[in-house]
Amino acid sequence: MSIIITGGSRGLGRAIALRLADFNEPIVITYRSGAEQAAATLKELEEKGVPCLAVQADAADETACAEVVRQAETLSPVRVLVNNAGITRDGLAMRMKEADFTQVIDTNLVGPFLMSKAVLPGMAKNRNGSIINITSVAGLYGNAGQANYSASKAGLVGLTKTLAKEMGGRNIRVNAVAPGFIETDMTENLPEKIKKEAQAKISLRRFGQPEDVAGVVKFLASDDAQYITGQVIEVGGGLTL
Ligand code: NAP
Numbered sequence: 605m606s607i608i609i610t611g612g613s614r615g616l617g618r619a620i621a622l623r624l625a626d627f628n629e630p631i632v633i634t635y636r637s638g639a640e641q642a643a644a645t646l647k648e649l650e651e652k653g654v655p656c657l658a659v660q661a662d663a664a665d666e667t668a669c670a671e672v673v674r675q676a677e678t679l680s681p682v683r684v685l686v687n688n689a690g691i692t693r694d695g696l697a698m699r700m701k702e703a704d705f706t707q708v709i710d711t712n713l714v715g716p717f718l719m720s721k722a723v724l725p726g727m728a729k730n731r732n733g734s735i736i737n738i739t740s741v742a743g744l745y746g747n748a749g750q751a752n753y754s755a756s757k758a759g760l761v762g763l764t765k766t767l768a769k770e771m772g773g774r775n776i777r778v779n780a781v782a783p784g785f786i787e788t789d790m791t792e793n794l795p796e797k798i799k800k801e802a803q804a805k806i807s808l809r810r811f812g813q814p815e816d817v818a819g820v821v822k823f824l825a826s827d828d829a830q831y832i833t834g835q836v837i838e839v840g841g842g843l844t845l
Pocket of ligand 1: 610611612613614615616617634635636637638639641661662663664687688689690691711738739740741782783784785786787788789790791
């Protein structure tokens with residue numbers, strides 16, 4: 605059986621790919637433009653002895669998503685899909701350009717829908733599948749300056765729960781992970797003031813590491829989670845308490 609991780613070239617996606625390598629199943633990662641970083645992830649996966657492939661595919665392009673799944677299925681039927689690729693285009697809603705709103709929705713919400721649609725027939729045939737969507741605490745509680753991002757991530761929660769209801773009868777589980785502040789390129793450029801304020805609100809008093817999220821994704825992809833579906837697990841160090 606194989607595993608697909610969208611946006612596996614860097615950040616959370618890379619850490620998730622490396623952790624899921626523990627399953628010893630072929631791994632396919634996707635990326636949009638970072639070919640060098642994707643190659644670096646592949647090298648690390650190869651060092652772990654896992655068959656792997658990187659496919660350049662825009663998450664919001666239906667043809668590209670179908671091609672990713674086709675390539676994964678040539679390795680082995682797909683057992684796990686991690687919808688991780690995501691972007692931000694922050695700004696206050698009253699000044700936000702429509703293009704910045706729709707681009708975020710396309711990548712963060714339409715993308716996971718298209719990837720899920722492409723893997724579901726194979727998973728249904730095998731009566732075995734686990735889809736894990738990387739949402740965000742912003743999708744659960746909102747976040748000033750992120751109307752587009754929060755809406756996309758809230759939509760992803762709705763997609764998760766609905767697919768869990770639709771596909772449970774075929775033994776396909778669909779769950780979501782909602783990280784708080786994790787140290788990646790996405791959070792690196794946040795203003796120092798925002799970082800300090802966030803840190804003060806986090807019970808564990810530190811930003812998370814990509815590995816903190818990867819372990820939870822591995823759990824959801826494993827048999828230990830075989831009776832868990834339609835759930836959202838926050839990985840935020842107590843940010844939202
Ligand atoms: P990141 O470091 O910016 O990495 C994003 C990844 O997604 C890269 O591999 C990128 O590939 C890929 N990607 C972006 N747009 C794409 C597209 N249109 N098609 C295909 N791949 C695309 O981000 P991250 O922090 O690891 O975030 C990963 C996920 O976690 C996202 O969904 C994000 O919303 C979510 N999240 C992150 C945090 C956090 O604090 N970091 C918190 C909550 C949720 P390229 O390099 O080729 O562009």
